[in-house]
Amino acid sequence: MEEPLWQFSDNRGTFISENAHKINALYFPLANSYPFMSSITPDLHGDIKTDNNHFLLEPVSRLDLSNSRSSRNFWIYINPRRIWSATGTSKDINTIRRDKFSLEAGLLWHKVTRRNKNIGLEAKITSFVPASNEPVEIMRVTLTNISRRKIRFTATSAIPIFGRSANRLRDHRHVSSLLNRVRIDKNGVIVTGSLFFDESGHSKDPVSYFVLGTDEKSRSPQYIYASQEEFCGEAGDLETPEAVFKNMPPGQNYRIQGKEAIGALRFKPATLSPGKSCSYIIIMGIAKDNKGTSSILKKFNTNEKIEDSLRQTKSFWQEKSGSISVDTSDKTFDNWFGWVNIQPVLRKIFGCSFLPDFDYGKGGRGWRDLWQDCLSLTLLEPQSVRPLLVSNFSGVRIDGSNATVIGAKPGEFIADRNGISRVWMDHGAWPLITTHLYINQSGDFRILLEEAPYFRDRQLSRSSLIDRGWEESDANKLKTKSGKTYLGSILEHLLVENLVQFFNVGSHNSIRLEGADWNDGLDMAASYGESVAFSCLYAQNLKAICEILERSGLKKVALMKELLLLLDTLAKPLDYENAAAKRKLLEKYFSAVNQCVRGKKATISVESLINDIGKKADWLSRHICKKEWLKEGFFNGYYNDGGKRLEGIKGIVRMTLTGQVFPLMSGIATGAQIKSLLANVKKHLRDTVLGGFRLNTDFKSDQLNMGRAFSFIYGDKENGAFFNHMAVMFGYALYKRGFAKEGFEVLNSIYRMAINSKKSRIYPCLPEYFNNEGRGMYAYLTGSASWMVFTFLTEVFGVKGSYGDLMIEPKLTAVQFKDSDGIAVKTSFLKRNLEIRFMNKGRKDFGSYRICLAKINGSTIEQRNETSSILILRRNFLSLTRASGKNIIEITLD
Numbered sequence: 001m002e003e004p005l006w007q008f009s010d011n012r013g014t015f016i017s018e019n020a021h022k023i024n025a026l027y028f029p030l031a032n033s034y035p036f037m038s039s040i041t042p043d044l045h046g047d048i049k050t051d052n053n054h055f056l057l058e059p060v061s062r063l064d065l066s067n068s069r070s071s072r073n074f075w076i077y078i079n080p081r082r083i084w085s086a087t088g089t090s091k092d093i094n095t096i097r098r099d100k101f102s103l104e105a106g107l108l109w110h111k112v113t114r115r116n117k118n119i120g121l122e123a124k125i126t127s128f129v130p131a132s133n134e135p136v137e138i139m140r141v142t143l144t145n146i147s148r149r150k151i152r153f154t155a156t157s158a159i160p161i162f163g164r165s166a167n168r169l170r171d172h173r174h175v176s177s178l179l180n181r182v183r184i185d186k187n188g189v190i191v192t193g194s195l196f197f198d199e200s201g202h203s204k205d206p207v208s209y210f211v212l213g214t215d216e217k218s219r220s221p222q223y224i225y226a227s228q229e230e231f232c233g234e235a236g237d238l239e240t241p242e243a244v245f246k247n248m249p250p251g252q253n254y255r256i257q258g259k260e261a262i263g264a265l266r267f268k269p270a271t272l273s274p275g276k277s278c279s280y281i282i283i284m285g286i287a288k289d290n291k292g293t294s295s296i297l298k299k300f301n302t303n304e305k306i307e308d309s310l311r312q313t314k315s316f317w318q319e320k321s322g323s324i325s326v327d328t329s330d331k332t333f334d335n336w337f338g339w340v341n342i343q344p345v346l347r348k349i350f351g352c353s354f355l356p357d358f359d360y361g362k363g364g365r366g367w368r369d370l371w372q373d374c375l376s377l378t379l380l381e382p383q384s385v386r387p388l389l390v391s392n393f394s395g396v397r398i399d400g401s402n403a404t405v406i407g408a409k410p411g412e413f414i415a416d417r418n419g420i421s422r423v424w425m426d427h428g429a430w431p432l433i434t435t436h437l438y439i440n441q442s443g444d445f446r447i448l449l450e451e452a453p454y455f456r457d458r459q460l461s462r463s464s465l466i467d468r469g470w471e472e473s474d475a476n477k478l479k480t481k482s483g484k485t486y487l488g489s490i491l492e493h494l495l496v497e498n499l500v501q502f503f504n505v506g507s508h509n510s511i512r513l514e515g516a517d518w519n520d521g522l523d524m525a526a527s528y529g530e531s532v533a534f535s536c537l538y539a540q541n542l543k544a545i546c547e548i549l550e551r552s553g554l555k556k557v558a559l560m561k562e563l564l565l566l567l568d569t570l571a572k573p574l575d576y577e578n579a580a581a582k583r584k585l586l587e588k589y590f591s592a593v594n595q596c597v598r599g600k601k602a603t604i605s606v607e608s609l610i611n612d613i614g615k616k617a618d619w620l621s622r623h624i625c626k627k628e629w630l631k632e633g634f635f636n637g638y639y640n641d642g643g644k645r646l647e648g649i650k651g652i653v654r655m656t657l658t659g660q661v662f663p664l665m666s667g668i669a670t671g672a673q674i675k676s677l678l679a680n681v682k683k684h685l686r687d688t689v690l691g692g693f694r695l696n697t698d699f700k701s702d703q704l705n706m707g708r709a710f711s712f713i714y715g716d717k718e719n720g721a722f723f724n725h726m727a728v729m730f731g732y733a734l735y736k737r738g739f740a741k742e743g744f745e746v747l748n749s750i751y752r753m754a755i756n757s758k759k760s761r762i763y764p765c766l767p768e769y770f771n772n773e774g775r776g777m778y779a780y781l782t783g784s785a786s787w788m789v790f791t792f793l794t795e796v797f798g799v800k801g802s803y804g805d806l807m808i809e810p811k812l813t814a815v816q817f818k819d820s821d822g823i824a825v826k827t828s829f830l831k832r833n834l835e836i837r838f839m840n841k842g843r844k845d846f847g848s849y850r851i852c853l854a855k856i857n858g859s860t861i862e863q864r865n866e867t868s869s870i871l872i873l874r875r876n877f878l879s880l881t882r883a884s885g886k887n888i889i890e891i892t893l894d
Contacts (some may be wrong), residue, residue, distance in 0.1 A: 005757030086123035107317035120147030131316035136285035188212035211263020343785030400500030428497030443804015480599030521709025521718035542617035665733035715772030809869035
């Protein structure tokens with residue numbers, strides 16, 4: 001591609017494109033929190049669904065995006081020689097080539113314009129999903145006569161209705177079509193299943209799929225075709241339908257039941273004078289029953305109503321995007337950041353499976369997703385996120401693992417029915433990170449004492465045992481010996497997750513890899529593999545627990561008695577160098593809690609708890625720093641299933657970015673080690689052409705004793721791609737350790753790759769990764785978005801909570817002030833809206849400036865010393881700021 005794919009046209013995230021239609025794999029999300037989810041391409045392909053079992057349009061993956069059965073089409077018939085698809089989906093290539101295409105899109109609205117001088121018409125097609133939570137996608141088609149003569153035409157919309165579960169795409173597709181009942185309404189087609197097809201147990205499913213339409217004067221279609229067979233004809237198809245190309249009305253006695261359905265709506269012939277316009281409104285929806293379709297139609301059956309809904313939808317997503325916003329001299333970055341800021345919201349709606357790149361899942365989010373998406377949500381509204389955090393802890397098992405199937409409702413977790421017994425060793429680390437952030441932002445230590453149940457299913461002892469007697473009717477809750485549901489504090493849950501893992505070690509005394517860690521591709525070392533990288537993160541967590549307890553003011557806490565086994569220093573201290581002894585103690589704990597717990601609690605002093613956990617954190621940190629630092633000048637991050645180190649020089653350089661990030665982030669790496677590993681990362685993992693940082697070097701061979709990742713082609717997915725999740729955490733870790741210039745270099749490399757649309761070929765967003773060609777893959781739905789927002793707010797701009805107080809510690813670099821003396825960030829803290837402005841007239845780098853003046857709403861904040869950070873105590877912050885309106889904090893750096 002010679003020209004950029006898109007460019008921003010305002011300061012509200014709106015972008016325009018003249019050539020988006022030339023990229024087959026390009027898609028855009030439309031959604032509301034119903035959840036009603038759509039994907040749409042420049043030629044209006046894509047799909048529409050509410051979950052894995054209910055698709056209105058045929059499910060698509062990236063490679064299926066040009067499938068005409070997933071196309072929203074709109075046909076114009078003038079005469080047999082002048083037939084036009086206003087969406088560009090037609091086999092009449094010569095006509096389509098004459099179209100002049102343009103696209104304009106903003107925060108979850110999408111408008112495509114096609115002009116065809118030969119046809120004499122311009123079509124503007126606006127698509128959006130109303131933020132008011134109706135389960136519909138709106139498509140408004142506005143036709144304008146761009147010729148010098150009157151044009152008489154017949155307009156026909158054509159929306160194929162899949163109307164069933166994604167599982168029926170290949171399995172029993174025809175049989176499931178026989179279950180559908182098709183009803184023709186005066187405004188369209190409604191499809192309802194007589195049964196939900198499931199060979200394990202068929203059931204009633206009252207859900208209806210509908211396509212309704214009116215013209216701008218609320219007039220119904222003249223003719224309606226309800227089956228694809230009738231609309232397309234024997235010799236036609238959806239790109240050359242005989243009903244359009246032969247100008248044929250539907251037959252009077254045509255059978256529609258048992259056929260593949262379509263909502264094809266043919267409107268009365270219309271005449272447009274030169275320069276005049278008319279509009280058609282198409283409503284595509286999925287309803288729990290078909291009784292509400294008439295009320296939905298009434299809500300959207302005029303242009304005025306569509307405009308009102310579109311304004312409301314734009315305002316809704318602008319508010320989400322602007323909850324954390326930046327104002328720098330790089331307006332492209334400011335707009336791009338606004339798109340990144342809504343990505344955690346999109347993943348909360350779409351899960352990880354409901355956009356075309358995510359064709360490997362059946363819906364929902366994973367355990368990591370729950371907690372990492374809460375990072376950004378916690379920064380915005382810590383008070384409202386509290387119930388979500390508490391409910392999420394009910395997914396923790398008593399063995400420190402967790403449920404892997406997440407229900408639709410907050411706090412709903414489901415036993416895995418696929419028969420795979422597996423746990424991920426990193427899962428226990430994420431809840432503490434998110435909870436710690438919540439406590440910092442809110443000062444709410446009381447959450448530690450909130451109680452939640454533990455998850456229980458057939459998996460025991462971190463999936464090494466299976467309880468054959470467990471029944472699903474046991475309600476997935478851990479019970480006491482007396483049969484009551486056991487409740488433990490949030491603190492207890494956090495201790496279980498992190499203490500279990502301290503003892504769950506392999507022969508090298510790092511934590512066992514089990515099914516995999518964050519890198520799901522490291523899945524073939526369950527017996528003897530170890531993750532040194534995430535052992536670092538658990539060491540950091542243990543330190544964090546100590547810090548939280550020290551600041552909490554708690555003197556004593558009640559914990560289940562069985563957990564005292566893992567607090568070994570309270571009774572008989574264990575030799576932590578003895579890996580076998582640690583595993584033996586863990587087995588003793590598992591035996592005590594596997595089936596149920598006693599339900600008895602012991603009260604212990606917080607001081608003794610801190611002492612125990614602190615010794616574990618210190619030992620683990622020293623162990624990794626001493627044993628896993630390689631002579632090559634970087635850390636080993638893993639052991640394979642042969643018990644051998646994965647990294648180092650083994651004929652070639654074997655190095656992972658993950659193995660360097662977590663010793664850095666956790667504080668384990670020394671200053672000298674940081675400089676050395678950073679030099680090696682730049683030498684071996686930075687791509688000199690594309691500018692990003694790769695996930696690993698090329699190991700040149702399969703690693704069957706490590707994981708599937710190394711069998712992927714190098715430079716894609718988990719084998720050497722530019723994996724943004726880990727790259728962002730690398731940037732975060734550098735900032736956290738005071739290497740702001742290097743951290744900015746990492747984050748900026750990601751941003752530059754994303755906006756280099758000639759190569760990335762995606763709309764503005766942060767994708768999951770970039771492949772070997774620099775193409776953005778798996779757009780929108782990625783945990784790296786939460787980490788990017790989190791890193792920029794709390795480390796780059798340095799605006800963060802400190803146990804309820806406000807800390808401002810900017811780590812800004814001179815290059816960020818290249819074209820301006822000042823930059824700003826907008827956010828909220830303690831329910832106060834803030835705009836923090838940073839002035840740096842001297843263009844100083846972090847490390848060579850101090851905060852010499854700080855003001856809130858014009859009032860100077862007194863400081864004892866001029867430092868590079870400022871702490872505003874909660875009581876002072878609340879007294880100096882307004883609960884409503886905007887509060888201005890001015891920071892002068894010099």
